[in-house]
Amino acid sequence: MGTFTSFSHSTFSLAIYLLLFAVSVRARPATFLQDFKITWSDSHIRQIGGGKAIQLILDQTSGCGFASKSQYLFGRVSMKIKLIPGDSAGTVTAFYMNSDTDNVRDELDFEFLGNRSGQPYTVQTNVYAHGKGDREQRINLWFDPAAEYHTYSILWNHHHVVFSIDEVPIRVYKNNEAKGLPFPKFQPMGVYSTLWEADDWATRGGLEKIDWSKAPFYAYYMDFDIEGCAAPGQASCASNPNNWWEGPAYQQLNAVQAERYRWVRMNHMIYDYCTDKSRYPVTPPECIYGI
Numbered sequence: 001m002g003t004f005t006s007f008s009h010s011t012f013s014l015a016i017y018l019l020l021f022a023v024s025v026r027a028r029p030a031t032f033l034q035d036f037k038i039t040w041s042d043s044h045i046r047q048i049g050g051g052k053a054i055q056l057i058l059d060q061t062s063g064c065g066f067a068s069k070s071q072y073l074f075g076r077v078s079m080k081i082k083l084i085p086g087d088s089a090g091t092v093t094a095f096y097m098n099s100d101t102d103n104v105r106d107e108l109d110f111e112f113l114g115n116r117s118g119q120p121y122t123v124q125t126n127v128y129a130h131g132k133g134d135r136e137q138r139i140n141l142w143f144d145p146a147a148e149y150h151t152y153s154i155l156w157n158h159h160h161v162v163f164s165i166d167e168v169p170i171r172v173y174k175n176n177e178a179k180g181l182p183f184p185k186f187q188p189m190g191v192y193s194t195l196w197e198a199d200d201w202a203t204r205g206g207l208e209k210i211d212w213s214k215a216p217f218y219a220y221y222m223d224f225d226i227e228g229c230a231a232p233g234q235a236s237c238a239s240n241p242n243n244w245w246e247g248p249a250y251q252q253l254n255a256v257q258a259e260r261y262r263w264v265r266m267n268h269m270i271y272d273y274c275t276d277k278s279r280y281p282v283t284p285p286e287c288i289y290g291i
């Protein structure tokens with residue numbers, strides 16, 4: 001009887017242990033409020049589905065924004081986003097990481113530039129390393145980003161930064177420190193998102209104005225997933241080569257990813273600072289070294 005009791009007791013503890021372990025492993029994606037806070041206009045961000053998703057609202061009184069509670073040094077952040085449907089010209093939805101430092105800013109940007117109904121949404125990306133940005137690239141999306149959710153992610157490790165949409169890499173910024181080029185490595189970055197009006201530049205260079213008769217405009221986010229080294233946190237985390245995002249599979253694009261990346265660049269890229277001779281008569285060095 002005694003044996004039986006202790007057996008069932010330890011089986012029970014083991015079951016509890018496994019359950020807790022499974023719960024902690026399955027903790028991602030998080031709810032909005034676990035990792036984020038509203039930074040601009042509470043009244044324009046609504047939680048839906050018990051905080052598993054949010055609705056961002058833009059109207060004539062305000063846009064809105066949110067930010068992660070922590071900053072991170074390396075890792076991967078991804079979210080599912082459903083952009084403003086129909087006539088979204090003049091609106092900008094942004095999803096980015098930023099070190100929040102003035103002089104030596106590091107920043108990794110996704111900006112979604114709205115358009116008139118039926119015309120393609122443009123995604124602009126930019127990379128700031130040690131205070132220097134001006135590295136814009138633009139692609140037109142190959143699907144309607146307002147029809148359903150798509151996954152947008154930024155992978156950042158010691159080897160490169162990769163912007164992806166639904167597992168398709170759309171931009172790679174390689175660590176070329178060995179060749180003297182800056183790479184964001186020293187400063188943790190927060191994760192941010194905003195929805196606002198920018199009809200002085202967003203759509204066709206500012207020619208297309210926002211149509212307020214279509215307001216309010218709504219964008220939706222869900223599956224908030226940040227996996228990285230939170231800062232402040234364990235100091236040794238960022239340099240730990242055992243972090244999954246530093247693993248061999250994430251150190252360079254594999255053949256399938258490289259093929260998809262080429263496909264995007266050949267078929268969907270509409271602007272690349274690398275080939276803009278009027279801005280850069282001398283091709284910036286990071287454009288030459290490839291992926």
Ligand SMILES: *[C@@H]1O[C@H](CO)[C@@H](O)[C@H](O)[C@H]1NC(C)=O
Nearest residue numbers: 113115119120122202203204
């Ligand atoms: C909007 O659509 C026009 C016409 O297809 C296209 O030239 C432009 O790149 C699109 N995007 C933006 C942000 O203007």
